[in-house]
Amino acid sequence: MLPIEWDRGPNGHVNHADVLAFVKSGLTATDPLEGASEGDVVAAIAKGAKVIEAEYHAPFLSHAPMEPQNATARVSADLVEIWAPTQNIEATLNLAAKAAGVDIGKVKVHPVMAGGGFGRRGGQLEYVPQAVELSMRMGKPVQVIWSREEDIRHDYYRPISSAKFKAAFDAQNNPIAWDTRIAGQSIMSTVNPEALKKGTDLGFLVCFTDNPYDVPNRRVDFGMRNTHVPVGYWRSVNHSQNGYFRECFVDEMAEAAGMDPYQFRRKLLANSPKQLACMDAAAKAAGWGRSLPQGVFQGIAQVDGYGSYVASVVEASVRPDGHPKVHRVVAAIDCGHVVNPDTVKAQTEGAVAWALSAALYGEITIKNGGVEQGNYHDYPMVKMAEMPVVEVVLVPSYDFWGGVGEPGAPPVTPALLNAMYKATGRRIRNLPIVKDSQPRSAD
Template structure:
């Protein structure tokens, strides 16, 4: 290529002053494709505007976990973009273009966003970089290899151009490289770097971020639903005369989900609902108390159930003299995200449009398309931010979307209908982490080594009866009921795991960390009990079982080292440890607690170590581990959902008490440097937290906490 060095002025004179944005993404066959906005580009992941703005299209939405920052980082890294010029935008709901490849549909959850998208977004960014360099190379008649890019400026010698100035120079016929060259880790400027400003923070701080609760198109009609106070109940009859007399109430309609009250505003709708006179049919409803359920769970564990794992030699080893036994009780738990369930729907001209912080867009499109009769293909979703979820917004029934659709259909309107759940609606009538009873028996050999482990679990299956049953339930075993046990990283010589699938109309759902939220507790408290029976140090005992899991062993050693394991503690203090593998990530935690003169417990400190592969955003990872610890501790300390006569007893935060700021211990998070592909961090921080604290409480007080919440086991917190 000939030597050519034009002046910056001459370059700009030949550039288009305005034009369409350049978009890069993947076509229906999964190959990289590019074009200018308005052309044939089907599913952009990156959009570069003539003003130099780089917009990253997010196929995973943001509910507080840091997706907006993480995915944008991948693109910006490979493009060498100016972080301040990078914007984010949620992708449209279209599984054919934006599917989570681990789910087979469009969705966010299971700590999969980064694991699913790491290479896709890097490749899209690298392809954009390559195309811009090629355009500059042709324009300047220089070799592309001689061109450099830094913070969105493309340079060669004394000539340079911004991304925006080069967009118009990319020909419509240009094609991105099929396998763009990705950066080596040593060249990263953003990935792995601390304190990169989050992309969602400014708008959430100044109030401009739009959440589902903020949506109010012109002409919106507000609705709330009266639901049966016992799960499985249905409407027998109702009188709406008093409701219709409430100022602001405009209509009352029965739907298959209950009775919808419509009004000019949410408060009027709630007031109207409170005046409804309803007769409920409880023929097929839950009518038991929590105590009655627990008795049935215990009786079920005395019988047989489907076997998830059955190694040889378990019964022989458990017949030995040195065994420990424990029965763990875990309550139903509500998700209780800060923003309750809400969405807005408009059915007009044969189409349904939804505004929502949508976690499973594909499921919602199918469900709403069926209810409204417009079909999935005519159901669109405008995704906005969600104020937390912890699994609640990702149910396979798409419950609150379906309720909104049924309400709109019943009203027969083409105006937008906004359905709002109150906190009480969700706590008393939502979905729950299953109640679980888990019996453990462990044998320790004469040599002090763990010889056998048996776990018997009683729980309602999460996946049975859902579209995911075929994938997640095998020979009567729901993987979610026993994950964290059957796939333990500990080299246990002989292990037996069985389940009892309990029945109740109470709807259950994945909850942050799913089955690991309870199995890790049984495993790690049980492991401490086994270590005590062996007369071994809890950390050393675990290390002896992790020779085949170097990454879990690594975080265990790191957490113990950073926490000063083995160092003396003040009088009345205790230290405990837990390590767990979930969502392909490895986390260990060491907890320290203190007791006062009255025996009350205070959580002092938790040291966590995490190995989640490449740490794309260390600050986000730390925040997620800290948040997971806080979320897990809040539920382990005080929270529970109980039933009396089939009705939920708790209703809001006063009696479903969350973690207080005074409860939160000092937390240190140490991230293991890794070149492995990134894995999840939204959930893995939760499972080890409660058992580490429980083991610390035992170390301080001699009390084994086998029942959650801990206050129900007699633990009083300072």
């Protein structure tokens, strides 16, 4: 092996505990960035007959698409040719032209399909200039391939983030206030630092700035904590974090109010007809409340995002060692107009696997300034044996055009955690599940 000496740089001493402490300090920061506010949340909480609080956490995650990062360049005197998986052909073009020092008129980007992308290949395509530079150096075509370890260790990760909630109820158990603090790393800190100079990154607060649940006094703000770890977009990125935080806490609110979690949501979504219709469709298709085999429980969640509405019911049991078995996922999606129905179903099915891999196993941790994980053995994925039956119900409302690649993912994790709570009586508020689950005492 080539002996290489590295200067690990200014963050070479940073470990995961440091990152966590820094991010979580955003939960108690006294100078948060403003998000959205309605009513007077502080006064309402002070008046509450009952107040509940909870803290949640979501880790950094890698994309790890099956086709590793790679690029092939053939540079001749009058033409730069490039082949590379990309979600952004103009970025490929511009990076290749810049690396070769030529006008884009001398660059030919060959069309290829990408073996997955999931947000990894949207613009940070370092492998493109690497291939161009090496082809120029060698005077021959060069194919650059990042090993899986280089891929996982040099990704642009889903940001790390935490949430802290407070909700207050009146004497009749009606929710009267909901306060949310999000702490974590803005994607803009990596992909567009200039944008941050204008203030906050409201994209980090989705699911809360557009929270459909009717609670009279609400507030969300942001303890931004940008670490040295590069972050980026990731299939259903901020919705995957905030959807999980919100929908798990809504279940906690339902319990505090003494209501069934589906009926509690219905009550608070009375003025959000699309969310309501979608959730009703999922509940109906799943048979919410039906009699299930012993040990199997249902959880529900609904999240709108990417222009579409999705509600999921998860049926799961929990093994004695605390690990869940997901039996069935029923997802209802309203993407407005349906272009190709089978594609909508396929994407929604795939989103279930995407979400489950993250929920069960996904975590990137930092040691000495770099990533500890390196391949699928220490950054594992759900495989066939853990994949539930997935039923997708299309409930198009034909008055808008929504996305379908991502919105299927966010409701899966909270619906699973809500089902697990029914099985164990213990809330999981840290992901991945393998880290936070506990062996069950004998039933």
